[in-house]
Amino acid sequence: MQELGLIFRALLRNKVGALLISLQIALTLTIMVNAIFMMQQRSEQMLRPSGLDEANIFYLSNTVFAQDYNQQVYLEDDLALLRQTDGVVDAIQINAIPMSGGGWSMGLQTEAGEGKDSTGVAVYMVDDHAINTMGLELLAGENFSQTDIEWRASSQNNWPAKTIITKAMALALFPDDWQSALGQTAYINQAEPMQITGIVKSLQAPWNGWSGVERSMLVPYKMETTGGRFMIRTEAGRRDELMPIIEKALSESNKGRIIRRVTTMDDTRERSYRAHNAVNKILTSVIAVLTLITGFGIVGLAMFSINRRTKQIGTRRALGATRGQIISFFMIENLMISSFGVLLGVGGAIGLNIWLVSTFSMAPITPGLIIMGVIVLYLVGQVAVLYPARKAAKISPAIATRTA
């Protein structure tokens, strides 16, 4: 252990080189910890289930342009056609698609009247086939019955008597006990009552960046609209085969509309989280390259310092130092440099995080992650210095006897 002082004094003779490595380690730690944290947050968001049987669902847009289009009759025709198609589990008309980014939100409140607290919720207008089509799990209450479904004219603004909400929405309205929401009345448009007749486990809103993404409601409506959507769930594994068949069948069954944007839920998820995915991939490569550069920097500097000290090392070997002692000299030296860098880096990581929190309202970093980053960088330093140190250990004691 008396070696420590010796190593430290030797280190002080090349302050600048050591300082440069320390700074590199500090910056690497700063970036690494924050980047990993950002990646973790995005990955968590991406892992949230939408509540849908995504693998077997696709949807399409039905754009009506004909002037004499009988909305009610043709909608029933379309739904019958879809539901009778071989391989289709079920199908619905729906106003918005989870994760797609476009939809409709309303506020629900437990007390009627202006100025009362209301909770934002995504609205899905669907009929009694929705639970089956989306593959939702009904936790309490019951599905809509056929008689609950009303026709909604475009721009109509009143609401049906019943609604099914998600568990997260139930919890937001009744924070003490989500189950107590069943049978209760919630008010939409400040004063219109709707009875909560069912609670489903999960169904995400269309906006995945929204803090209330888990809050959705099903409203029993069939819509008269020129821009409708159908959502179709197929038997497992038959989605891709059925997509063109259904597109063709619908297009041909009625020429007063255009069927377009036939899209799978998988594609929607990919698109919805594409930016997240991209950022994660970029950050991963940044961290990898950064670690490599820092590692190579350590190797390079250690090699040079060993070249400069060839004679000293030879002398030490001649005076009886073992190879192990030479290796440990450089490893300990690196530990000292790393320690200084890591110390600065922890400060830097917290500083950058404070800036990110205040500028981009990101969450504060967890201490566990910082500790992990510290360990990783110590390891990188030790691994990087291993090769030069071993090379140093191979210097023959005979070198010391030769005068250069």
Place this chain on the structure above:
Amino acid sequence: MFTYYLRLAWISIIKHWGLSLVMITAIGLGIGASMTTVTVNYLMSANPIPHKSSQLYNVQLDSWDVNEPYNDDGSPPEQLTYGDGTYLMNAKKAFRQNIQAQANAVIEPEGDDALPFMVTARANSADFFTMFDVPFLYGSGWDASSDDNKQQVVVLNNETNQRVFGGENSVGKNIKIGGNYFKVVGVIDYWDPKPRFYDISTGAFNDSEEIFVPFSMIAEEKIGRSGNTNCWKPSGDGFQAFLNSECVWLQFWVELPNAQAKEEYMSFLGAYVEQQKALGRFERPINNRLNNVMEWLEQQQVVADDAIMMMTMSFMFLLVCLLNTVGLLLAKFIGKAPEIGLRQALGASRRTLFAQYIIESACIGIAGGLLGLVFAWLGLQGIASLYGDMLKGLTGLDSTMIVSAIGLAILTSIFAGLYPTWRACNVQPSQQLKSQ
């Protein structure tokens, strides 16, 4: 002398090729990462209409709920209600004014085998084309009287004109849109401002629309509205009730040639809101805003948070690479102490030594910069493939970026070389010669 130093630099770089490679790669990666993120930021924050961006103003009024601000930071809604928009339009108090909303429509081309297709549309007023300097291939925009008389006229973009009319001059012809016939008055030449400053409510980097029709077509229900709608107060049933509601869904732009015009327009807005307050609307404090194009893009944070974070990180990354290079150059130049001592003993001045080593640093910088350009190009390709059409048109390297990349690389490496060179020039010749 310069060429001699270049040759010396070359010899030295080749002699320590491993070290040189690490330095060049490090600078290259740092420059590449920075240039990639800077390019995306630079294109995101580009001025889409440079010659008059300071004269075009977006109008905001705070018609929102008295109990709750529209945005947490207290800023008013980005869009206006139909009532407010049409009032401002009819008042015609600005040099030019444009009321607009996003829409879409189905076009049914003539001919039996031609299939109907969907287009993105903008419903706007006549001044749109002159305010935003829209270039025309054929014809022109409609005039204000077409707005007033609710004429069914349309301006097509080049692509739609190709598709429906085979690219010929279609001015004066009729086209069936959403079941109604519209007369073509103009065909737009290529026009795709990025960011699409005039409407960023549905995405700042969307393409410009395929057809343009008078704003009155929305109220006439000849064209279907799309885009964002935000409401705070329940409205009655039917489309008329929707138009009369407190929902915000349209954008309003004015062209104001100078500061005085802006001041006058601001006081006009103030008077309008006061008058509405007397009628029981606009219960929130007066919060009228006029932002010119660049202010508007800045305020609406068109440059994505992700892009700014990435840029910050990539500059830190460049700093790491720089430190790396400083350390390695230092090691290298100190390793040359005997050679430097010898040269000094033979009469080399500090200035010539300094020149020699700075040139060597700069050579490494130039090589790093060139490599950095390759990395930047690769990085942008990577970003383009990761984001797909989401960042379309934002991943191209232009000459400004190329020149600044190389410039930055040379500056960086000279800067990195300064301290090591200074140390090298301060070698004591006597000491070095003694140990030789």
